[in-house]
Amino acid sequence: MKRVAVIVFVLALIVSAIFIFFPKTKEIIGLDTGPPLIGIQPYGNIADREVDSVKNSIEKMYGFEVVVLNKVDLPEMAYTEIRYPRYRADSLLHWLTYHHPDSIDIAVGLTNQDISITKYKEGTREVKDPEWMYKDFGIFGLGSVGGNACVVSSNRLHKNVSSKTFYKRLMRITCHEVGHVLGLRHCPEPNCLMNDANESIKTIDNSTGDLCQDCWADI
Ligand SMILES: [Zn+2]
Numbered sequence: 001m002k003r004v005a006v007i008v009f010v011l012a013l014i015v016s017a018i019f020i021f022f023p024k025t026k027e028i029i030g031l032d033t034g035p036p037l038i039g040i041q042p043y044g045n046i047a048d049r050e051v052d053s054v055k056n057s058i059e060k061m062y063g064f065e066v067v068v069l070n071k072v073d074l075p076e077m078a079y080t081e082i083r084y085p086r087y088r089a090d091s092l093l094h095w096l097t098y099h100h101p102d103s104i105d106i107a108v109g110l111t112n113q114d115i116s117i118t119k120y121k122e123g124t125r126e127v128k129d130p131e132w133m134y135k136d137f138g139i140f141g142l143g144s145v146g147g148n149a150c151v152v153s154s155n156r157l158h159k160n161v162s163s164k165t166f167y168k169r170l171m172r173i174t175c176h177e178v179g180h181v182l183g184l185r186h187c188p189e190p191n192c193l194m195n196d197a198n199e200s201i202k203t204i205d206n207s208t209g210d211l212c213q214d215c216w217a218d219i
């Protein structure tokens with residue numbers, strides 16, 4: 001009887017040790033999280049065709065499930081007149097983080113209004129030169145690296161181009177911003193979709209439209 005008690009005690013110790021040293025295996029983490037559910041938040045009077053295009057681009061590129069949330073007005077708290085009447089992308093990201101259903105893992109805001117951010121000198125909180133331009137700088141989209149939200153604006157994508165080019169750009173910007181949310185930073189590979197837009201739509205137009213091998217491996 002004493003021997004059985006000792007064996008049980010030793011077994012209990014081994015089991016405890018396994019849980020202490022290996023609290024979560026990769027499989028358990030995988031089961032816990034699964035692929036993210038994406039929710040598109042259309043703002044204002046954005047065209048349904050643009051919403052569909054953004055939805056399709058995420059489904060096709062990343063294979064995630066995408067749902068479309070009810071349209072809402074752009075939040076007043078994001079409005080700015082620093083240089084032009086438009087909406088701050090960083091404020092929209094903040095708003096999206098707190099205003100999407102709990103069932104959604106990643107929120108993708110979509111607007112046809114112009115959006116902007118402040119651009120800083122690398123690694124500082126000092127506004128990039130020239131300050132008049134960068135304190136409120138118009139952008140195509142913004143995504144928080146490893147966060148849970150990104151925002152895309154179609155406002156700057158259709159100037160002097162065909163409808164085909166416009167939708168190609170919209171899909172690419174969307175997949176670039178979702179890439180940031182999935183943890184990707186800008187990529188030095190010139191044709192990779194995560195290459196920095198260098199403040200020009202040309203980078204997006206010249207991209208292959210796909211992530212490079214290294215970026216795919218990092219997701
Ligand atoms: Zn980027």
Ligand SMILES: [Zn+2]
Pocket residue numbers: 187188189192193194195211212213214215
């Ligand atoms: Zn890359």
